[in-house]
Amino acid sequence: MTHWLTQLRAVGLFYRSIAxxxxxxxxLLVLLVLLPLLHEGRAAGLLPxxxxxxxxxxPAVWYLAERARPQxxxxxxxxxxxxxxxxxxxxVIDGLLFVGATTATTALVS
Structure with missing residues (x-):
């Protein structure tokens, strides 16, 4: 149990540095792509x-993370x-946050 909690905390700490x-x-995707298309009514089937x-x-995030903190x-x-x-x-964390942000934006604008 302690090893599992340590791994979860480590992933949280790592995500905080990548966030x-x-x-x-x-x-950028939500504000510059999704929101304008929602206002125009052309966002059907856009979420996938x-x-x-x-x-x-x-890969861009991985590259930026490596350059920011190489060790x-x-x-x-x-x-x-x-x-x-x-x-x-x-x-996983970023995917859940992305789905939550797009769903919330779609619900708020619709």
Whole structure:
């Protein structure tokens, strides 16, 4: 149980360091793509394509994270958390936040 909680806390801490990049991309997609199309009434079937666009930004986020803190993985390695586990956690958390933001924006505008 303690190992599992340590991994969850490590993923949360890692996401906190990546959040400016991921949340910035989410804000750009929602404000510059989804919102104008909702106002024009042409947003039918757009959410899966936006989710695909969000997934395509993953390599850019990875690159920016590596450039910002190149030696960041040693801390997580010492906690017993692999890079794969960290990035999977980031993808899940960011995906849920993206779906929540797009759903909330769609509900508020409609």
């Amino acid at each position: 400016p990049f991921t949340l910035g991309i989410t804000a 394509r936006l989710a695909g666009a969000k997934l395509l930004t993953g 960041q993985y040693w801390f997580y390695y010492n906690l017993g958390v692999s890079r794969r586990h960290l990035w999977t956690g980031v993808a």
